[in-house]
Structure formats: structure tokens, C-alpha cells
Amino acid sequence: MRKKSKIWNKLIYAVNLFTAFLLFLTSTLSFFETQFLAVLSLFVPFLFFLNLVFLVFWLLRRKRQFLLSFLSLLFGYISFGSFYGFGEKSKEPLDSDLKVMSYNVMGFNKHGWLRIPDVEAKISDLIVLEDPDVICIQEYNETSDDWLDTYPYRRVAPYSRTVKRTIQAILSKYPIINNGSLNLPQTSNNIIYADLVVSTDTIRVYNTHLESFKIVPSSRTFSSDQSEKNYKRLVSTFAKQQEQVKILNEHRAKSPYKTIVCGDFNNTQFSHVYKTVSGGLNDSFLEKGNGFGKTYSLKGFPLRIDYILTDPEFEVIAHKNYTERLSDHYPIMATLRLKK
Structure with missing residues (x-):
């Protein structure tokens, strides 16, 4: 019986060693630009969870093997930071604070993928209720030019019949110069x-x-005929994402103004893509968020792939994640204050 217990412990430790190695490898790779192993970043939450389970398992048995998962979790935390918000108390808002919302609206459900009536009107009602000063919308609908006319200043990306692009929009209460x-x-x-004039800034x-x-995850996604193609x-x-964020950073480096970066990155905070964009910026969720900060649901698994990042000159007063299911994404909003 004792011999079987030793064999069982060795098998568990072997699995533990493998998961700890994967977490350590992924944490290291997040600092480098690599695509072939970058896929591992999508599994970081699972690797954290598994290593936490192993850590508790060995601690309950009072075995020093717990150090393996402890060290891998520590290195992962140093590499990625916290991915769970504890809802640090928000400050009392001021009238001068800037409320910024980011929302991928999925074309207001123009393809009917959600069985929800009047999606555009419901999204409008939500925004009117929350009353942001600036809204960054991804996958806007080109037929909605007069939507939310309470925002007099707007920048909508030109729609081209020859170059098909998802439409972006920035709606603002402040003048766009x-x-x-x-x-x-x-x-x-x-x-x-868009460059906005906010007070004297x-x-x-x-x-x-x-x-x-x-x-689209399904039983066929991991089938033998699809797995290689999907990889x-x-x-x-x-x-492609890495190329795009380099273009963004090069453009942002030339900006003479304080900067806010919003949007749908289609990648998690564990990726090198996120590290490339967020370097030197504050993540409003990490500053003031609560829970896992879900902005996208993948078969019930919460993912955070939408962000509001700000220059250090902004203080994050509050961050809010919404749960209204009116798109395949959930909106987020940050309240920001320019430091004196």
C-alpha cells in the first residue's frame, strides 16, 4: 500500500512538474516576440489554476514539493501581474472627471446572431444611463450615423466598398480638433x-x-483535420497583432498629447501583444477593477480582451465592467482624472 502511494505521488509530481514548466515557459515568452509558442498564453489561467491546486495538495500533505508550484506562481505573478481585481475603493468623482467607455457592439447584431430584439436601442439606453463623456465603439454599423445624437462630436472610420474593414467610431461630448x-x-x-479638447488640455x-x-470553438476545432489549420x-x-501594435506604438510615440488607448485587442493580458501596448501605461481594470474583468465569454470561460489604458498623467478613479449581454463583448468604462 505504501509502495502504491509513492508511485501515485511520483505521478502527481510529474504532472505538477509539467504544468509548472509550462507556466514558467509562458511567463518567460511573454517578454519576447514569438508566435509559434505564443499560443500558450491563451492557457495561462488554466496553468495558474492547476498550479494552485498542486500547491494546496502538497501543503495539505506537508510536502516540500509545494515549492515547485509556489515558485512558478510567483514568477507568473511577477510576469503578468494580478488578473483578479479586488475592487479597490473608488474615489469620489468630480464633475471634471472624464468617463471613457469602450464597447465592441458587433454591428448592433445586424446579422442576427443574438436572439435579442432591438439591440441597437438597448445599447443606446445603456449608454444614456451610464452617460460616458467619450465612447470608443468597435464594429460600428455604417447605417447608424445619427445614432446617439447627444454626442455632437464624432469620428467614424470611412467605409470603403473596395477595402472591407470593420467600422470604428469615437463619439465625444468634447470637441474633436x-x-x-x-x-x-x-x-x-x-x-x-481623435484629439479632444477637454477644458484647457x-x-x-x-x-x-x-x-x-x-x-469558433466547437467539437471540430480540435479534430485532427482542423487542429493543424487552426494552430x-x-x-x-x-x-498580425504584433505588427499592428508596433504601428500603434510608433504612431503613439509621436503624439504631443496625453494618450488614452481603448479597444478590443482580441488577446489576453498574458500575451506579448498586451505587454507591447501597455508598456508605460496604466490599465484601468488593474487599477480599480473587480473580479476577473470579463469582457468576452468563451464557452462560459471569462476572458478579458478589451482594455482602457492611460498615460500616467491620468489617475484612474473608477473602473466598471458590465454584464449586459447585447453583443459578443461586454462594455467597460473608466473614470479618469488628470493629475495636477
Whole structure:
């Protein structure tokens, strides 16, 4: 019986060693630009969970093997930071604070993928209720030009019949004095920006929609005839996203203004893509968020792939994640205050 227990413990430790190695490897790879193993970043939450289970298992048995998972979790935390918000108390808002919302509206359900009537009107009601000062919308609908006319200043990416792109929009209560499009190459996605005059300051807001994986999880996704094709698609998407964020960072580096980067990155905070964009910026969820910060549900698993990132000159006063199911994404909103 004792011999069987030792064999069982060795098997468990072997699995533990493998999961700890994968977490350590993924944590290390997040600092480097690589596509072939970057797919591992999609599994970081599972690797954290498994290593936490092993940590508790060995602690309950009072075995020093717990150090393996402890060290891998510690290194993962140092690499990625916290991915669970504890809802740090928000400060009392001021009238001068800037409320910024980001929302991928999925074309207001124009293809009927959600069995919900009047989606556009329901989204409008939500926004009117929450009353953001600036809204960054991904996958806007080109037929909705007069939508939310309470926002007099707006930048909607031009719609081209020859170059098909998902439409981005920035709606603002503050005057837009300049705007533009980064026109990302060889993609239907895009990044636009607008310079807003807020009180005596000018602020640049980027509305970002990075390359999508275009993989719908199903039983066929991991079948032998589909797995290789999907892996190649994932690798290609990571490469395309990395190219796109370099274009964004090069453009942002030339901006003379304080910057806010919003949007749907189509990738998690565990990716090198996120690290590339967020370097030197504050993530409103990590500052003031609560829970897992779900902005997208993948077969019930919460993913955070939509972000509001700000220059350090902004103090994050509050962050809110919404649960209204009116798109395949959930909206987020941050309340920001310019530091004196």
C-alpha cells in the first residue's frame, strides 16, 4: 500500500512538474516576440489554476514539493501581474472627471446572431444611463450615423466598398480638433484616433480593434483535420497583432498629447501583444477593477480582451465592467482624472 502511494505521488509530481514548466515557459515568452509558442498564453489561467491546486495538495500533505508550484506562481505573478481585481475603493468623482467607455457592439447584431430584439436601442439606453463623456465603439454599423445624437462630436472610420474593414467610431461630448486612421495593412481591422479638447488640455484617444482569431470553438476545432489549420491561424493572428501594435506604438510615440488607448485587442493580458501596448501605461481594470474583468465569454470561460489604458498623467478613479449581454463583448468604462 505504501509502495502504491509513492508511485501515485511520483505521478502527481510529474504532472505538477509539467504544468509548472509550462507556466514558467509562458511567463518567460511573454517578454519576447514569438508566435509559434505564443499560443500558450491563451492557457495561462488554466496553468495558474492547476498550479494552485498542486500547491494546496502538497501543503495539505506537508510536502516540500509545494515549492515547485509556489515558485512558478510567483514568477507568473511577477510576469503578468494580478488578473483578479479586488475592487479597490473608488474615489469620489468630480464633475471634471472624464468617463471613457469602450464597447465592441458587433454591428448592433445586424446579422442576427443574438436572439435579442432591438439591440441597437438597448445599447443606446445603456449608454444614456451610464452617460460616458467619450465612447470608443468597435464594429460600428455604417447605417447608424445619427445614432446617439447627444454626442455632437464624432469620428467614424470611412467605409470603403473596395477595402472591407470593420467600422470604428469615437463619439465625444468634447470637441474633436483632429482625427485620423492608421489604416492597418492587409486586415479588416483598424485603429482610429481623435484629439479632444477637454477644458484647457488636448487628449488623444485611440480606438483599437486588433486582428481576430476567427476561430469558433466547437467539437471540430480540435479534430485532427482542423487542429493543424487552426494552430497555423493562431500563429498567423499573433504575428498580425504584433505588427499592428508596433504601428500603434510608433504612431503613439509621436503624439504631443496625453494618450488614452481603448479597444478590443482580441488577446489576453498574458500575451506579448498586451505587454507591447501597455508598456508605460496604466490599465484601468488593474487599477480599480473587480473580479476577473470579463469582457468576452468563451464557452462560459471569462476572458478579458478589451482594455482602457492611460498615460500616467491620468489617475484612474473608477473602473466598471458590465454584464449586459447585447453583443459578443461586454462594455467597460473608466473614470479618469488628470493629475495636477
